[in-house]
Amino acid sequence: MELLDIHTHHLTESTFSAIKNIRFLNEEFSPEPGRYYSIGIHPWDVELEDEIDWDLFEELAMHPQVLAVGECGIDKLVHKELLPAQERIFSRQLGLAERLLKPVLIHNVKSTEIISLMKGRSSGPVPWILHGFRGKEPLALQLIRHGFYLSFGVKYNEDTLRAVPLDRLFLETDDAETDIHEIYKKVADTLNMSVGELTEQVQRNIKNVFFNE
Numbered sequence: 001m002e003l004l005d006i007h008t009h010h011l012t013e014s015t016f017s018a019i020k021n022i023r024f025l026n027e028e029f030s031p032e033p034g035r036y037y038s039i040g041i042h043p044w045d046v047e048l049e050d051e052i053d054w055d056l057f058e059e060l061a062m063h064p065q066v067l068a069v070g071e072c073g074i075d076k077l078v079h080k081e082l083l084p085a086q087e088r089i090f091s092r093q094l095g096l097a098e099r100l101l102k103p104v105l106i107h108n109v110k111s112t113e114i115i116s117l118m119k120g121r122s123s124g125p126v127p128w129i130l131h132g133f134r135g136k137e138p139l140a141l142q143l144i145r146h147g148f149y150l151s152f153g154v155k156y157n158e159d160t161l162r163a164v165p166l167d168r169l170f171l172e173t174d175d176a177e178t179d180i181h182e183i184y185k186k187v188a189d190t191l192n193m194s195v196g197e198l199t200e201q202v203q204r205n206i207k208n209v210f211f212n213e
Contacts, residue, residue, distance in 0.1 A: 002199070003036065003206050005180040006073070006151055007105055007131045007172035011035070018173070018180065019210075021071055021105070024057055031065045037107050040070035041089050046082045049089060059098055066212045069097040070105030071131060078111050091118065098124035105211050106130050112139065116146055124139075127209045132174050137163045144168050149209065152179050158190050166201045200210075 005018035012018045014203055015034030022029045022039040025048050041052060052122050061069055072093045074086045097104045108130050119128055129191060130143065133150040137160045140150060144165065151170035152161060171183050181195075187200040207213040 002203060003210070004171065004202070005173050006129070006210075007038070007177070008171045008180075008207065009043075009069065009175045009176055010173070010177070012180075021065055022060075023071070024060070025051065029060050029063075030138040033064060035065060038068040038070050039066055040105065041093060042071055043073055043086045043090070043107060044076040044078055046079050046085045046089060052089070054092070060072070061096060061100060061102070066102070068103045068129075069093050069100070070106045070185050071167065072104065073107035073109075074114055075107060076111050087114065088145040094122065094126075097126050098122070101126060101212075103127040105127055107132075112143070116143070119146055119148070121147045125138075129170060131159070131172060136160055140164055149205070150195050151176070152183075152187065154183060156187075161187065161190055167205060169202060170205060171202060188203035198207075 003016055008018045009021055010021055016036065018036050019036045022037055022038055024041050025045045037160055072090050075091055087126060094104060103126060106115065106128055125150055128150055132153050132155055136157055140160045140163060146209040149168050149170060150164055151172045153172050153174045154176045170185045171187060173180050175185065184195050184198055188195045
């Protein structure tokens with residue numbers, strides 16, 4: 001089974017087809033055979049900073065079925081008074097990802113400037129992926145120049161999608177109940193290419209970023 005969906009909050013029937021996100025502090029991590037996972041401390045959980053067991057988090061992130069660190073990042077629409085704590089928690093997860101050489105799945109809400117500055121200070125080879133991207137074309141191209149990958153879900157700006165280099169593109173369902181194959185079909189139509197061609201390209205990206213192939 002091909003890995004198609006790089007970020008979902010739902011367990012799929014098909015094994016090895018998706019990366020199931022585990023929200024540390026809110027969910028137990030009990031890996032099932034034939035599944036891939038990411039694990040992260042979400043910025044919405046910043047109030048629980050004192051409860052973070054960083055040793056346990058690192059142990060779980062090291063699990064061979066965990067392909068990425070995240071969803072993590074900065075969200076200026078929640079707990080704005082705790083923004084320094086959001087940055088602190090995000091930065092520590094970035095450091096762990098760099099030590100483990102695992103990509104980072106990033107939650108970004110009105111925080112592009114901060115996240116881009118942190119990316120500029122990072123010297124490691126770890127890929128940074130902005131999940132659920134809905135921004136406009138100029139922002140997308142700016143992020144790509146800074147080395148980001150972009151992941152698109154059910155809703156996206158069509159002009160932005162067309163402007164993104166195919167080798168920087170991922171697809172996801174996030175928290176939607178939509179089948180990932182429907183998203184591939186919709187994106188393929190937007191890009192005026194076949195589903196097969198799109199799937200082959202995204203597969204190359206996944207092998208490169210998540211499996212170092």
